[in-house]
Amino acid sequence: MRDPFRIPSGCAVSGILNLDGKPVSGTHIIRSIEVMHERSNGLGGGFAAYGIYPRYADLYAFHVLYDDPLRKQDVETILKQRFSVEHSEEIPCRKTDVIKEWPLFMRYFLRYLGEEENEDDEVVQVVMEVNSSIHGAYIVSSGKNMGIFKGVGYPEDIGRLFRLEEYRGYCWIAHGRFPTNSVGWWGGAHPFGLLSWSVVHNGEISSYGINRRYLQNFGYLCNLQTDTEVIAYLVDLLVRKHRVHIDYLGAILASPFWEQIERMDAQKKHFFSSIRTIYGGALLNGPFSIIVGFPGGMFGMVDRIKLRPMLAAWKNKTFFLSSEECAIREISPDLDRLVALKAGEVISGRVGERNNYGQKLAVSGV
Amino acid sequence: MAKSLLFPEFKIDRDKERCISCQVCVRQCANDVHEGSDNEDTVLSQEENCVGCQRCVNLCPTNALTVHKREGGFRPNGNWSEQHLRGIYKQAESGGILLTGMGCDRSYPIYWDHLLLNASQVTNPSIDPLREPIELTSYLGRKEEKLDIDWSGEFPLVQTRLAPQLELKVPVVFSAMSYGSISYNAFRSLAEAAREVGTFCNSGEGGLHPDFYPYGDNIVVQVASGRFGVHRDYLRVAAAVEIKIGQGAKPGIGGHLPGEKVTKEISRTRKIPEESDAISPAPHHDIYSIEDLERLVFAIKEAINYKKPVAVKIAAVHNVAAIASGVVRAGADIVTIDGIRGGTGAAPQVIRDNVGIPIELALAQVDERLRSEGIRHHSSLLIAGGIRSSADVIKAIALGADAVYVGTAALVGLGCHLCQKCYTGKCNWGIATQDPVLTKRLNPNIGKRRLVNLIRAWSFEIKEMLGGMGVNAIESLRGNREHLRAVGLSKEECAVLGVKAAGEGW
Structure with missing residues (x-):
């Protein structure tokens, strides 16, 4: 069942984005994350895929995990209050040598019935309501034309369980987990998703207590007790509500040091010191490297003193992010460019955008 | 006026062998506790005036002085503490509000002493302030x-x-x-x-x-x-x-x-x-x-x-x-x-x-x-x-x-x-x-x-x-x-x- 405590974990993360928006099969991402087998311990793995539901691209695709299939009716009642269910089905899985049992996974394609302007907030509310009040059911992903597939096992086995090689998406993100306890709950695996955000994360957030209380101020309830959850909510708050430019998220979530800010020119100094003065509660402290997927792209970021690894690479029209170089070389032995992210840096890629090759905004020399 | 019912709060021990009658204590005490005699060979102490501030003890060049809480005097009583008795004697003599300085010295729970801090182990590396910046601004x-x-x-x-x-x-x-x-x-x-x-x-x-x-x-x-x-x-x-x-x-x-x-x-x-x-x-x-x-x-x-x-x-x-x-x-x-x-x-x-x-x-x-x-x-x-x-x-x-x-x-x-x-x-x-x-x-x-x-x-x-x-x-x-x-x-x-x-x- 649901983890009673927040569990620290080490991890492997990997992401692939086709910059032309061309869909590719899930085979590549499975191969990539499989190379980093030793970075996980078989207690959690998962994937986020974008562009996989072109037929229902305008609809919210909800992936719902049922530990208790009897709660299906409760969840569907809540969903039908705000949405019309255009299509629903069990997510197809295949029994493998390694994973012989799994909980029920359903997907729903939903049309929102209310006012357009409140749409996103309403979706967030439904997700919060189901995840905090209905035990035995858990909304895994709630975005459009994307989905999250996750569970207990090594990531490559989870990928095969969900038959991901049959899906085609333009962006894939994967996670292999190394939690430090043995509680296995399928909902506790990563990626963590809200709306169309998906977050995979390697690390432990030592500022969790205050980030969580900071988010409460804005109506986000952290009920999963995972670090990844606060990262997802912070990204949602800052980008969707406060309109912060993704490439500058590092200024808030992994801000430069005051002594670095002191040395900047007046304009930058004003920007960074204003950010730090106002957004102290959103600063993520402790070791982390994260990949965040969003419609049309993904970005990677590492903590302010780079305590966890992350590399970015480009080859033709593909953008890669990964914990280790080997996971990129596995699927693309030749690369145009490979860089290690610097402390506090964000490197992003977007469909249709010229390669920015990263590191333009890096403040740190680390 | 009759002698006060209050006992001196502090006892002053002067080691005669160490005291060189330099009169530092006499000059340092604003409460007139110490008193030099005419021939300046001996120093006397008025313990009633002592507030226990330890100034004389600190400045005594030969460490001849000790000022400590006076034992005895008030009969031990679980209900009537020395503080209560002193208060009553003082007020019966003066008719006024008891004054004091500094913060409350009662032994109410101090919650700081019941709170413990965390530290990182393994899953989260601790940071060494000698090597990495740690910001207090x-x-x-x-x-x-x-x-x-x-x-x-x-x-x-x-x-x-x-x-x-x-x-x-x-x-x-x-x-x-x-x-x-x-x-x-x-x-x-x-x-x-x-x-x-x-x-x-x-x-x-x-x-x-x-x-x-x-x-x-x-x-x-x-x-x-x-x-x-x-x-x-x-x-x-x-x-x-x-x-x-x-x-x-x-x-x-x-x-x-x-x-x-x-x-x-x-x-x-x-x-x-x-x-x-x-x-x-x-x-x-x-x-x-x-x-x-x-x-x-x-x-x-x-x-x-x-x-x-x-x-x-x-x-x-x-x-x-x-x-x-x-x-x-x-x-x-x-x-x-x-x-x-x-x-x-x-x-x-x-x-x-x-x-x-x-x-x-x-x-x-x-x-x-x-x-x-x-x-x-x-x-x-x-x-x-x-x-x-x-x-x-x-x-x-x-x-x-x-x-x-x-x-x-x-x-x-x-x-x-x-x-x-x-x-x-x-x-x-x-x-x-x-x-x-x-x-x-x-x-x-x-x-x-x-x-x-x-x-x-x-x-x-x-x-x-x-x-x-x-x-x-x-x-x-x-x-x-x-x-x-x-x-x-x-x-x-x-x-x-x-x-x-x-x-x-x-």
């Missing part, structure tokens, strides 16, 4: 909920104008101690130290001596019910203005500086006639409700052109969370909360020891209330009353304080030995006195150095503890109660503090 003042930023240009442009902030290099501020309650030299030590370490000292309610105007950038000036020394330049020269509603040592009552202490310089500073009593009324006579407070807050903001933060200081009383919420809504940029162990130059003992609540509980409740109301960012929280070490500082910050005030700790740094006789004006350490013979005992250069050392030492310790928790910026600990665990507290106390019991994981 803090900003006090109203924070906007979000920044409006123009992202269209080459580099983003912040459109929001930030409210005025106090920049603290260390989240420790010297609390309000007026020139009058403490000496000129003590005040100078505090002001110079504040400037050197990048923090602030507070003028207290006694105005600001013209000599200290150059230190204005590091001084918070107070506006209290007596309005002593309050005028346009006083408000404008300071880094921030604090409206004092209450004080932890004496919630609900005013203050009294006896005319004897109102010297020429103090009269000049407070703008009152020499030798006249300076009496602060219990309430501000223009504040009878929260909306009146709002008017004063904005009257001051108008006077300083909204260029500096305005703080409001209240004592930690039972309904402190709701009161603080009102204060925030009245426009305070900083809310100062002073707990029951907060110090004073003079207060009725019965008030000091019985009114108010511990700051730890008040802080936890205020922080939580402001967050649940979604207005925590409207004001910074400064807390005072019983901060004794860097560990108390860091625990206060983890509970939710933006910074802490230290008063007693700073005075102890200057030499105070907590004899609690500040109200007599006979401070042998030259701190809480205006007697020129006594005040010159405190050299402000040495005083400053000692205070700078103290704050420096604490900041090193705070960095070590932060690094151990895997946190390299103090804002990531602020209000982060996940890093605190309680030992030996009841469920109710844990709930009020918002802290889990030690042994519970995340």
Whole structure:
């Protein structure tokens, strides 16, 4: 069942984005994350895929995990209050040598019935309501034309369980987990998703207590007790509500040091010191490297003193992010460019955008 | 007059073999305890006068003196403690309110001592402050909920104008101690130290001596019910203005500086006639409700052109969370909360020891209330009353304080030995006195150095503890109660503090 405590974990993360928006099969991402087998311990793995539901691209695709299939009716009642269910089905899985049992996974394609302007907030509310009040059911992903597939096992086995090689998406993100306890709950695996955000994360957030209380101020309830959850909510708050430019998220979530800010020119100094003065509660402290997927792209970021690894690479029209170089070389032995992210840096890629090759905004020399 | 029924509180042992009759003790004691004889061979002691300040012991060149609590005298009694008996004897003799100085010395629970800090192991690397930067810089003042930023240009442009902030290099501020309650030299030590370490000292309610105007950038000036020394330049020269509603040592009552202490310089500073009593009324006579407070807050903001933060200081009383919420809504940029162990130059003992609540509980409740109301960012929280070490500082910050005030700790740094006789004006350490013979005992250069050392030492310790928790910026600990665990507290106390019991994981 649901983890009673927040569990620290080490991890492997990997992401692939086709910059032309061309869909590719899930085979590549499975191969990539499989190379980093030793970075996980078989207690959690998962994937986020974008562009996989072109037929229902305008609809919210909800992936719902049922530990208790009897709660299906409760969840569907809540969903039908705000949405019309255009299509629903069990997510197809295949029994493998390694994973012989799994909980029920359903997907729903939903049309929102209310006012357009409140749409996103309403979706967030439904997700919060189901995840905090209905035990035995858990909304895994709630975005459009994307989905999250996750569970207990090594990531490559989870990928095969969900038959991901049959899906085609333009962006894939994967996670292999190394939690430090043995509680296995399928909902506790990563990626963590809200709306169309998906977050995979390697690390432990030592500022969790205050980030969580900071988010409460804005109506986000952290009920999963995972670090990844606060990262997802912070990204949602800052980008969707406060309109912060993704490439500058590092200024808030992994801000430069005051002594670095002191040395900047007046304009930058004003920007960074204003950010730090106002957004102290959103600063993520402790070791982390994260990949965040969003419609049309993904970005990677590492903590302010780079305590966890992350590399970015480009080859033709593909953008890669990964914990280790080997996971990129596995699927693309030749690369145009490979860089290690610097402390506090964000490197992003977007469909249709010229390669920015990263590191333009890096403040740190680390 | 008949002999007092009081026994001397202290016993003075003089080692005859060590005493060289140098008369240092005679000259050092403002309470006339020691008395040289005619031939200057022997020194006698009047133990009745001794306050136990240890000045003579400290200065005796041969270590001939020991001053210790006098044993015996009062018959042991579980109900009638020595403190009660002394009080009754004194009041039966004098007919007056018992006075005292410094903070409450009763053994109420000290919650700092029941809170333990976290550290990283394996899953999260600890950070070594000798190798990596660890940041203590803090900003006090109203924070906007979000920044409006123009992202269209080459580099983003912040459109929001930030409210005025106090920049603290260390989240420790010297609390309000007026020139009058403490000496000129003590005040100078505090002001110079504040400037050197990048923090602030507070003028207290006694105005600001013209000599200290150059230190204005590091001084918070107070506006209290007596309005002593309050005028346009006083408000404008300071880094921030604090409206004092209450004080932890004496919630609900005013203050009294006896005319004897109102010297020429103090009269000049407070703008009152020499030798006249300076009496602060219990309430501000223009504040009878929260909306009146709002008017004063904005009257001051108008006077300083909204260029500096305005703080409001209240004592930690039972309904402190709701009161603080009102204060925030009245426009305070900083809310100062002073707990029951907060110090004073003079207060009725019965008030000091019985009114108010511990700051730890008040802080936890205020922080939580402001967050649940979604207005925590409207004001910074400064807390005072019983901060004794860097560990108390860091625990206060983890509970939710933006910074802490230290008063007693700073005075102890200057030499105070907590004899609690500040109200007599006979401070042998030259701190809480205006007697020129006594005040010159405190050299402000040495005083400053000692205070700078103290704050420096604490900041090193705070960095070590932060690094151990895997946190390299103090804002990531602020209000982060996940890093605190309680030992030996009841469920109710844990709930009020918002802290889990030690042994519970995340």
